[in-house]
Amino acid sequence: MSDKINKVVLAYSGGLDTSIILKWLQVTYDCEVVTFTADLGQGEELEPARRKAEMLGIKDIFIEDLREEFVKDYVFPMFRANTVYEGMYLLGTSIARPLISKRQIEIAKEVGADAVCHGATGKGNDQVRFELGYYALNPDIKVIAPWREWDLHSRTALLEFAEQHQIPVPKDKRGESPFSVDANLLHTSSEGKALEDPWEAAEEYVYSRTDDPLTAPNEPEYIEVEFEKGDAVGINGVAMSPATLLEQLNAYGKKHGIGRLDLLENRFVGMKSRGIYETPGGTILLAAHRGIEQITLDRGAMHLKDEIMPKYAECIYNGFWFSPEREMMQALIDKSQEFVAGTVRLMLYKGSAHVVGRKSPYSLYSMEHVTFEEDSVYDQRDAAGFIKLNALRLQLLKRRGNVTEPPAYE
Structure with missing residues (x-):
């Protein structure tokens, strides 16, 4: 590789793909790898990720509970805006990526790493989200995206690499998974x-x-x-x-x-x-x-x-x-x-x-104003002037005449 990498912080789930990436980084870049596993409430036991990283020779292993920070500083600000993408999607994956990126960059600074690495593919959105986050927080960081670099382009090739480097392969991973x-x-x-x-x-x-x-x-x-x-x-x-x-x-x-x-x-x-x-x-x-x-x-x-x-x-x-x-x-x-x-x-x-x-103690709803019963706070006659002023431009347009074509100018 043209750019020498000394130490890289890998976003590590402990699964097969990121374990293969971990070993690939060691083999390809001959560098020290630091793993970072974020607990964002995915409901999985994270200690196996630590054990697998240790088995692969990793010394610096970061496993952090970020659930409160995730909801307080990312999910809640997003929900204040009633945010949905394309009218339906509540952005559950999207909103998690900035926090992971931020923490990776912070860890890279703590351990003196000159690169970060993610496991997103070259077809998806996550590669963009991770890397825009990296560069926004550290413009000079080096980014490694294995799925855009390596020649392991099939499940068979990945499994062969895993077996070659003695990476445990769960039996249910040997076939094609039905979905990710x-x-x-x-x-x-x-x-x-x-x-x-x-x-x-x-x-x-x-x-x-x-x-x-x-x-x-x-x-x-x-x-x-x-x-x-x-x-x-x-x-x-x-x-x-x-x-x-x-x-x-x-x-x-x-x-x-x-x-x-x-x-x-x-x-x-x-x-x-x-x-x-x-x-x-x-x-x-x-x-x-x-x-x-x-x-x-x-x-x-x-x-x-x-x-x-x-x-x-x-x-x-x-x-x-x-x-x-x-x-x-x-x-x-x-x-x-x-x-x-x-x-x-x-x-x-x-x-x-x-x-x-x-x-709410700050309610703007006034039952006095909207009631169908008699009230003393709203004069319905005021609506006539309000309507006439809003109708004025419509009246002027109509009075201009039923012109079917605009006038011709020479």
Whole structure:
């Protein structure tokens, strides 16, 4: 290799692919490898990753619980904007990548590494998200992307490399896996293989985070979510940390089959892909946040947020979390949340979360103004002038005449 690498920090899951990458880095670059494994609530035991890294000769092994930071500093800011990509996707994978990138760069500085490495393929969005994060935080860092460099282009080649270098291969990895899975505390995504035909419905076994809505309880369940400054802070009167609260919402969502999504999306790299997403707690949280904003946000503020949300979502999806435009939009969004506080009551039932009540000490809802009964605060005659002023331009347009063609100019 032309660029000498002395030490590299690898985003390491402990699975077969990243274990192969670990050994490949040692063989190809003759460098020291430091592993970093992030616990983002994926629900897997992480100590096996430590043991496997030790078996492969790694001395510096970082395994860190980032669940609270993930929800507090990434998931919650995103949900303040009611963020969805292409009208549906709650960005569960996308929002995890900036935190992993940030911590990798921090570890690289701590251990004196001159490079970082990820296991994302050259076809997907994650390579972009990781690397934009790396370069935003350290413009001079060297980035290694094995899937764009090596000649291991088939499952057979990967398995042969693993056996050649005595990397344990689980028996169920010797065949073609039916699909790939990425998970964290916010969501689970399933893509590829058996899911690549967009006409074929996903089998029930694909879903791991949500029970089948058809067999969910036949009676609805009601919960109350409390908010302060746009963030959920408690459920049913019990204060909770961000990660604990999302875990509890996930449990409610799983039980009632809430948060399933079959999406054909537009990747940043240009192709379309089909993903099966499960975001049980996030789907409930989005409904609840919308509910509390309905009663506390001014119309102009709410509509402006809705206008910029697609751009904000695109920033996260495309990997520009650390961009100035995302930070500028975040400042606007956070300003709007100063009085977004109160309680939302939701009904959970067979795949859906419905807002059925909301209250706030900062409510902008005035029953005196909207009542159908007699009131003393609103003079309905005032509406006539309001309507006439708004109709003026329409009247002028019509009075210009029924001209079918604009005048000709020579």
